[in-house]
Amino acid sequence: MPRRVYLDNNATTSLHPEVLDAMMPFLKEDFGNPSSLHRLGRKVRVKIDEAREKVAAVIGADPSEIVFTSGGSESDNFAIKGCVWANKKNGVGSTGSQCSGHIITSAIEHHAVLDTCKYLENNGYRVTCLPVDEYGLVNPLDVEKAISSDTILLTIHHSNNEIGTIEPIEEISKIARSKGVMVHTDAVQSLGKVPLNVNNLGVDLLSVSAHKLYGPKGVGALYIRKGIKKMHPLISGGHQEKMRRGGTENAAGIVGFGKACELALANMNEDAAHLSALRDRLQNLILEKIPHVKLNGHPEKRLPTTLNMSFKFAEGEALMINLDLAEVAISTGSACTSGTLEPSHVLSAMGIPHEIIHGSLRFSFGRENTVQDVDYVMEVLPDIVRRVREMEKR
Numbered sequence: 001m002p003r004r005v006y007l008d009n010n011a012t013t014s015l016h017p018e019v020l021d022a023m024m025p026f027l028k029e030d031f032g033n034p035s036s037l038h039r040l041g042r043k044v045r046v047k048i049d050e051a052r053e054k055v056a057a058v059i060g061a062d063p064s065e066i067v068f069t070s071g072g073s074e075s076d077n078f079a080i081k082g083c084v085w086a087n088k089k090n091g092v093g094s095t096g097s098q099c100s101g102h103i104i105t106s107a108i109e110h111h112a113v114l115d116t117c118k119y120l121e122n123n124g125y126r127v128t129c130l131p132v133d134e135y136g137l138v139n140p141l142d143v144e145k146a147i148s149s150d151t152i153l154l155t156i157h158h159s160n161n162e163i164g165t166i167e168p169i170e171e172i173s174k175i176a177r178s179k180g181v182m183v184h185t186d187a188v189q190s191l192g193k194v195p196l197n198v199n200n201l202g203v204d205l206l207s208v209s210a211h212k213l214y215g216p217k218g219v220g221a222l223y224i225r226k227g228i229k230k231m232h233p234l235i236s237g238g239h240q241e242k243m244r245r246g247g248t249e250n251a252a253g254i255v256g257f258g259k260a261c262e263l264a265l266a267n268m269n270e271d272a273a274h275l276s277a278l279r280d281r282l283q284n285l286i287l288e289k290i291p292h293v294k295l296n297g298h299p300e301k302r303l304p305t306t307l308n309m310s311f312k313f314a315e316g317e318a319l320m321i322n323l324d325l326a327e328v329a330i331s332t333g334s335a336c337t338s339g340t341l342e343p344s345h346v347l348s349a350m351g352i353p354h355e356i357i358h359g360s361l362r363f364s365f366g367r368e369n370t371v372q373d374v375d376y377v378m379e380v381l382p383d384i385v386r387r388v389r390e391m392e393k394r
Contacts, residue, residue, distance in 0.1 A: 051258025091150030163297030164306025173202030192264030215260030219253030
């Protein structure tokens with residue numbers, strides 16, 4: 001039986017055993033509503049507050065600045081809509097009509113950001129989508145040029161989920177905040193993989209999610225800098241999260257998220273060294289053994305988990321299916337866009353030709369991966385690429 005190898009950790013990670021252990025009481029005996037005043041409710045509330053402290057610690061925030069959500073997509077929506085709805089500024093749109101304010105983003109954001117910006121653009125806001133260079137980097141000078149008197153928010157992700165490139169958020173934030181513009185960053189892929197400190201980054205809002213760092217699905221958080229008073233709630237209907245997000249808290253998920261953050265903070269340096277070594281080993285072996293291959297993304301300024309490569313003259317979907325048959329799980333890009341035949345918007349924005357984009361694969365590493373996993377991939381991948389290329393010629 002072939003070895004099973006999971007290299008799609010940017011899509012989701014396995015649940016850490018210690019995270020599951022921490023969650024179990026809140027799926028069984030500790031079922032109280034944390035808003036209830038009786039003993040069962042108070043016990044759950046204490047554990048949620050402890051989890052809030054752990055999530056805050058991994059990004060250098062104060063616990064009062066953490067709002068729990070259902071995940072990264074909700075956090076992005078809350079950050080962007082909540083900010084611009086509460087801070088409308090009159091301006092002039094591209095057609096000369098009045099608009100409710102200006103938002104700046106980049107061409108390679110996650111669709112949770114891009115689709116939210118498109119929704120707001122269709123409802124009276126002006127949106128500027130900044131270009132990126134061949135590595136997927138936003139130029140801070142482009143940010144400075146794009147800011148105008150009606151700019152409300154700049155939303156640029158910390159790292160890209162497809163190529164792993166890490167953006168110069170600290171420099172970008174200095175420019176934006178010097179002009180009175182609020183800054184949001186989607187750090188879903190970065191959390192627990194590289195150091196994050198909201199004060200060093202200079203951001204006002206930061207989105208994170210639990211299931212990218214061995215926590216449960218269905219829970220995330222939005223960091224809202226202390227002193228920001230104007231944020232329109234995305235979900236109304238209760239006093240939870242200091243009136244910022246209505247709805248009974250997902251206690252088990254939140255406790256699990258807190259434990260995952262605690263473990264990530266304790267093991268980050270060791271994990272990063274392990275993962276980057278695996279990533280570099282696979283990259284070097286692919287370049288050595290398979291011709292006509294291209295690395296996508298920045299060769300240095302990237303996550304330790306992520307390797308995106310294009311195999312010229314081969315269809316990425318065919319490569320992925322054949323790898324799956326060999327018990328190797330990878331992706332051709334973001335899990336949120338799987339099933340579409342559209343070329344990656346990230347690679348397209350980097351100026352990569354469509355015929356090369358269609359041969360791209362994303363390998364993303366996790367704590368359970370080993371050197372043996374990499375070596376097994378290289379046992380099967382060269383032959384798969386050769387066979388797919390031969391089929392493409394027919």
